[in-house]
Structures are given as C-alpha cells and as structure tokens.
Amino acid sequence: MIWRAKTKASSGHPPGSEIRRSEMRIPRKVSIRSYAFLHGQGRGLLRRRMKISLLQLPIQGHDFFFSNENIPLAAACLKTVAAQQNIDVQLMPRHLMSYGSDQAILEFLIDARPVLVGMSCYQWNIERSLFLARQLKRELPLCTIVLGGPEITPDNDFLLQHGDFDIGVVGEGEPVWEPLLQSFPRIPKLPGLLLKNKNGQWHFTGTNTSRVSLRLLSSPYLSGCLDPHVGKVLWLETVRGCVNRCAYCYYHKQSPRLRLFPRERILSEVRRARNHGIEEIVFLDPCFAKRPRLGTLLDRLAADKNTGGMGFHAECNAEDIDAVTAKKFSLAGFTQLEVGLQSTKAGTLRLIRRRFHPQRFLEGVKHVQKGNIKVRVDLIAGLPGDTLDDVRRSIDWVLEHEAYDFLMLYALSLLPATELHQRSRELGLSAIPNPPYFVTRSPEMDAAEICQAFQYYEERMGEDICPLEMPSALDPKAKDFSLPGGLRNVITWHTRDQIQPLSFVWGRTAYAMTICFSADVLKLPAMWVPLLRDYLEHNPFTLLSVEVPPDSFPEDLKPLWQLAEDHGHMMDRDYTVTHTPYRSFLILSRARDLIWKWPDPRESNPLELPDGQKISYRPTCLVAASEKTSFKWLVDHLAKRYSTLPEIRVWDPPENED
Numbered sequence: 139m140i141w142r143a144k145t146k147a148s149s150g151h152p153p154g155s156e157i158r159r160s161e162m163r164i165p166r167k168v169s170i171r172s173y174a175f176l177h178g179q180g181r182g183l184l185r186r187r188m189k190i191s192l193l194q195l196p197i198q199g200h201d202f203f204f205s206n207e208n209i210p211l212a213a214a215c216l217k218t219v220a221a222q223q224n225i226d227v228q229l230m231p232r233h234l235m236s237y238g239s240d241q242a243i244l245e246f247l248i249d250a251r252p253v254l255v256g257m258s259c260y261q262w263n264i265e266r267s268l269f270l271a272r273q274l275k276r277e278l279p280l281c282t283i284v285l286g287g288p289e290i291t292p293d294n295d296f297l298l299q300h301g302d303f304d305i306g307v308v309g310e311g312e313p314v315w316e317p318l319l320q321s322f323p324r325i326p327k328l329p330g331l332l333l334k335n336k337n338g339q340w341h342f343t344g345t346n347t348s349r350v351s352l353r354l355l356s357s358p359y360l361s362g363c364l365d366p367h368v369g370k371v372l373w374l375e376t377v378r379g380c381v382n383r384c385a386y387c388y389y390h391k392q393s394p395r396l397r398l399f400p401r402e403r404i405l406s407e408v409r410r411a412r413n414h415g416i417e418e419i420v421f422l423d424p425c426f427a428k429r430p431r432l433g434t435l436l437d438r439l440a441a442d443k444n445t446g447g448m449g450f451h452a453e454c455n456a457e458d459i460d461a462v463t464a465k466k467f468s469l470a471g472f473t474q475l476e477v478g479l480q481s482t483k484a485g486t487l488r489l490i491r492r493r494f495h496p497q498r499f500l501e502g503v504k505h506v507q508k509g510n511i512k513v514r515v516d517l518i519a520g521l522p523g524d525t526l527d528d529v530r531r532s533i534d535w536v537l538e539h540e541a542y543d544f545l546m547l548y549a550l551s552l553l554p555a556t557e558l559h560q561r562s563r564e565l566g567l568s569a570i571p572n573p574p575y576f577v578t579r580s581p582e583m584d585a586a587e588i589c590q591a592f593q594y595y596e597e598r599m600g601e602d603i604c605p606l607e608m609p610s611a612l613d614p615k616a617k618d619f620s621l622p623g624g625l626r627n628v629i630t631w632h633t634r635d636q637i638q639p640l641s642f643v644w645g646r647t648a649y650a651m652t653i654c655f656s657a658d659v660l661k662l663p664a665m666w667v668p669l670l671r672d673y674l675e676h677n678p679f680t681l682l683s684v685e686v687p688p689d690s691f692p693e694d695l696k697p698l699w700q701l702a703e704d705h706g707h708m709m710d711r712d713y714t715v716t717h718t719p720y721r722s723f724l725i726l727s728r729a730r731d732l733i734w735k736w737p738d739p740r741e742s743n744p745l746e747l748p749d750g751q752k753i754s755y756r757p758t759c760l761v762a763a764s765e766k767t768s769f770k771w772l773v774d775h776l777a778k779r780y781s782t783l784p785e786i787r788v789w790d791p792p793e794n795e796d
C-alpha cells in the first residue's frame with residue numbers, strides 16, 4: 139500500500155504549522171504553566187557562597203524542534219527571587235539543558251559541583267530527570283536534589299518508586315523556596331514537601347495552602363534572569379490559577395483561585411519582547427478570556443502595538459468571546475487562539491466537567507476568525523463516556539461546521555493527582571503506568587478503538603499526523619545546521635579508523651545523534667556494536683538515527699535492529715500512532731532526492747500494552763519526498779529486499795519549513 143500524505147503547508151495552512159506528533163501529545167499550555175518555587179532571604183547560602191543549579195529538560199525530537207522552545211520559566215522565577223536576595227542561582231547553559239546528551243549534562247554538573255540541583259519536572263522529562271538525579275547522586279552524594287513541577291505529587295506511583303532525589307516540592311513552589319534556602323542544608327518543617335523517612339519511604343508533609351502574592355514577584359524577563367531571545371518565542375503568565383475544574387487536569391488543583399500579575403508588568407514584558415525582536419508571545423493563562431478586566435489589557439496591548447509583527451497566542455473557551463471581545467483581540471495583535479473542545483457529547487463533557495454550548499461556540503469561533511485570528515480546536519480520544527463513534531462525531535462536527543483553522547486530536551493522559559486518575563477504578567479507566575500515562579481502555583473504548591480514532595482523524599484531515607521526524611544531520615534544508623555551544627549531533631564512520639569509542643566525545647554530544655555508516659563499516663558489527671551499546675547505556679535518553687547506504691539489505695541491518703530493540707525510550711510508548719510506534723531509533727537512507735526510514739522488524743509483530751492488549755501495525759517505510767520527486771523506483775528497490783512489500787508512506791516536507 140502506498141500512502142501519500144498532504145502536509146498542513148501543502149493544504150494551505152501557514153508556514154511551519156505542520157502537525158507535529160509530539161506536539162499533539164503534549165498540550166503545551168496546560169503542561170508548561172509555571173510551577174516555580176520562590177522567594178527567599180537565604181543569608182546562610184549567601185555567606186557560604188554555595189552553588190545552586192536549576193534546569194528544565196526539553197521535549198525531545200530527532201530534529202530538536204522543541205529544544206528551541208524549552209523556556210525554563212519556572213527555574214528563571216526562582217533565579218529572579220534568589221537574585222533579589224543576592225544568592226547566585228545558575229540556570230544550566232541553554233545549549234546543554236535543551237540540546238545536550240545525558241552525559242554532556244552530567245559532566246557539566248559534576249564539574250560545577252553544586253550543593254543543590256533543582257529540576258522542573260513534566261510528563262515529557264520526568265524519567266530523564268530521575269535518571270540524571272540517580273547518576274548525580276552517585277557522583278555527588280552530598281548534593282541535594284530538589285524536584286518540582288506538575289509531576290511531583292504524593293500519588294504519582296511512578297515517581298514514588300524512585301529514591302534518587304531528596305526533596306519533592308508539591309504544588310506551587312514559591313512558598314517553599316525561601317525557607318528551603320534559609321535553612322539549607324537542613325530541611326525545614328513545611329507543608330508541600332515529599333520527603334523520605336528513615337526507611338527510605340516517601341511521605342508527604344501535607345498540602346501547602348499558602349500562596350505568594352504575584353504583585354511581589356519580579357519578572358524574570360525584566361530582571362534579565364531569562365534570555366528573551368530563546369527561539370524567538372516567549373511565554374508569559376498574566377494570571378495563575380484556573381476557574382475551571384477539568385477532571386483530567388492537575389493545574390487547577392494546586393492553584394484553584396485566579397491571581398493576577400500586575401498589568402503594567404505584563405505590558406513592560408511585552409514591550410521589552412518587542413524591542414528584542416521576539417516574534418511570538420504565548421500567554422500561558424488557562425482561559426485568557428476569563429481574565430478580569432480583559433478589555434483594558436487588550437486595549438493597552440493594542441495601543442502599544444505600533445512596531446514589529448509580533449503575534450500573540452492564547453487559550454480560551456470560544457463561548458466566552460463575543461464580537462466586541464474578538465475585535466479587541468484582533469486589534470491587540472492576537473494571531474491564534476486555542477480552544478479546548480475535547481468532545482461534543484454532553485454526557486462525556488459532564489463527566490470531565492467541561493461546558494459546551496454549540497451555538498455560542500460556533501459564534502465565538504466565527505467572531506475570532508473574522509478578526510483574522512486562527513482558531514486551533516483540541517479534541518481528546520479516550521475520554522470516559524465517549525465511544526469511537528462519539529469521537530468520530532466530534533471530529534465531524536468541527537469539520538462540518540468549519541469551526542477551526544487547525545484541529546488537533548490528543549490521546550487522553552491519566553495524569554497523577556487528577557480527578558480522572560483518582561476515580562480511574564470507578565470510571566473503568568486503565569492507562570500506561572509510565573509517562574505519558576496514555577489511557578489504554580475506558581468502558582467505551584479499548585486501545586484498538588483509540589487507535590482507530592486517530593486513523594479516522596488522519597483520514598478526515600487528509601494529512602499525515604505522524605510525519606517522519608527528520609534528523610537535522612540528514613535534512614537537506616538544514617545544510618548549515620549547527621547546534622549551540624558546538625555540540626555534535628553527527629558522527630561519521632566511513633572507514634575503520636573512524637570507529638572510535640564515543641566516550642571521548644559524549645561530553646559534547648547532543649541528545650539526538652546521527653551515525654553515518656559506509657557499506658564497509660556496516661559489515662563490521664563486532665567493531666561498532668559494543669561502542670554504540672556503551673553510548674546508549676550511558677546516554678539512555680538518546681534519540682539515535684543511523685544512515686546506511688541505500689543499497690543495503692535487511693540482513694545487513696540486523697545488528698542495528700537488535701540495538702534498537704534493547705534501547706527503550708518514552709517516545710516508543712505512543713501506541714496510538716498511525717504507523718510505527720518505534721521512533722526513538724531510526725535507520726535511514728538517502729538516494730535520488732528521497733530520504734526513507736527502513737521498516738523496523740518489530741512492526742511485524744503486535745505491540746503488547748502493559749494491560750495485555752495487543753495492537754498490530756504494518757511494516758512501514760516512511761519516505762520524505764517533494765511532490766515533484768518520483769519515488770516509484772523505491773518500490774522496486776524495496777521489492778527486491780522484502781518478500782512482502784512494506785507500506786510506503788510518502789510525506790512532502792513543507793517547502794517553507796525552517
């Protein structure tokens with residue numbers, strides 16, 4: 139079967155807006171809201187001039203797409219507060235934090251010898267953060283490791299299996315940070331902490347109900363603690379807290395009341411961003427249209443909008459937007475609004491505590507679109523109450539009413555500490571126990587049906603929702619690509635002499651690596667298998683791509699596939715993909731302007747989920763080709779190599795992709 143996919147760019151959407159599978163998986167605004175710890179005197183630390191390092195690991199991808207958007211806002215808030223107290227808190231250098239391999243990050247920290255390392259933990263980085271914590275503890279046993287962020291909850295069974303950190307900060311961290319610094323290295327008696335008892339068991343010191351006044355916090359951008367140039371995108375909070383109570387969300391539980399950052403601070407941050415050439419500001423507010431005195435803020439943003447083409451993005455309910463508000467959004471410079479619809483079925487929405495008024499929703503979307511603002515609508519597959527037909531109906535409803543510019547379908551994650559997680563038994567939900575905690579069964583849908591929902595979405599959109607993630611080293615459009623800090627993302631093994639232990643370079647490698655083999659070297663697995671195995675053991679969160687000569691045969695690739703099978707990565711847990719779920723280890727070839735991924739032998743066997751369900755996939759050859767490039771010869775090429783031809787999915791990379 140040959141499957142030719144349109145991309146968003148080829149179907150008339152704006153440049154660079156092609157559907158990103160990993161983006162689909164991580165609802166970024168929900169996930170990245172600030173979970174800063176804050177506020178401290180820390181005179182003890184000042185006297186002792188101790189080193190504190192903070193970091194936030196990125197969403198990983200072979201092409202580093204999300205590394206560019208890894209903005210450590212929470213860590214920067216901590217740095218800002220510490221700076222006010224004359225305590226030097228260092229953010230890990232961006233090139234290492236956002237692009238570095240596991241060993242590159244570890245070597246930096248071990249050399250720096252900090253007394254305290256803090257990590258912001260989200261569903262996409264918690265496992266890697268815990269790995270780094272474990273390695274750090276081995277090398278620097280006296281270093282205190284503090285984890286914060288939405289993954290740190292007292293009922294996160296996955297987290298509590300690990301004993302490699304010292305303190306978990308549950309919920310908003312600012313109220314904890316000051317006493318933590320002041321009493322360091324003694325741990326203060328405070329609510330809001332996960333601590334180990336004498337038997338090494340975790341115990342929770344109780345819910346911390348104190349909240350910091352946002353009026354007292356300095357801006358990490360205005361204070362210069364956070365580089366505003368990161369990826370030309372800037373994230374801003376104008377509020378903390380949420381008035382909604384969605385059952386799949388944890389954010390509102392730790393910040394139930396809406397608190398506002400001062401308007402003048404927000405306007406100053408926007409002005410500064412504009413002066414620094416920032417192209418896009420993403421407001422992290424969960425419901426931007428619910429911000430008290432919204433009209434005044436929009437008017438002020440509009441009045442300031444005299445230079446530059448900066449665009450604003452925000453999230454809100456379509457029902458909250460009337461014609462007047464939509465006009466104000468437009469005049470203020472908003473270019474995209476994201477609306478979480480999730481489902482159109484009333485019973486499902488009741489279960490997850492969402493509201494939906496079809497007529498007002500449609501009117502809200504139309505008002506927004508009239509103002510030249512793109513609307514991105516989100517749906518979720520696997521919600522309790524939704525059958526496969528219900529998900530299809532939700533997709534159809536949005537499409538038939540043309541109530542979208544971008545439509546996204548997400549898999550439901552059973553996030554720790556959410557209402558759905560707490561009621562999972564009663565609601566009949568089961569999920570993968572490790573991040574990203576995808577639901578695998580509800581009373582209405584099993585895993586195969588959840589997969590079918592994504593296939594239906596793909597068919598209806600006419601787009602490949604999981605295009606080949608092109609490693610930068612092989613991407614023809616990234617000819618002059620180089621990573622910040624001189625990190626290496628490509629190693630060439632074309633001759634025997636070039637096959638060297640990778641331990642000499644892993645202090646300077648990136649987390650996504652491409653190894654380029656010649657035909658001769660490919661025939662010498664005894665030389666290179668131990669070296670690659672050693673690299674992956676020491677850098678288990680590596681995304682590896684291997685380029686092999688195009689005339690290779692599947693037998694030549696066996697040692698590589700064996701390595702791939704032994705290399706587990708969170709990226710391979712997404713069972714809902716419309717083709718291969720094995721995406722952390724790619725074998726690729728290039729010829730005649732085509733780049734293709736060889737079918738992974740594991741695709742021939744069903745994938746067994748933790749709850750015993752099995753999902754079947756077809757062996758797939760993913761091909762990147764422009765519309766003008768013929769790929770017919772590749773069919774013959776593969777036919778000579780496989781008794782049964784794999785599915786060939788041809789993807790047109792957008793011409794204008796950066």
Ligand code: SF4
Pocket residue numbers: 168380381382383384387388389390424425
């Ligand atoms: S409660 Fe709902 S609206 Fe509020 S942050 Fe969570 S998902 Fe968003």
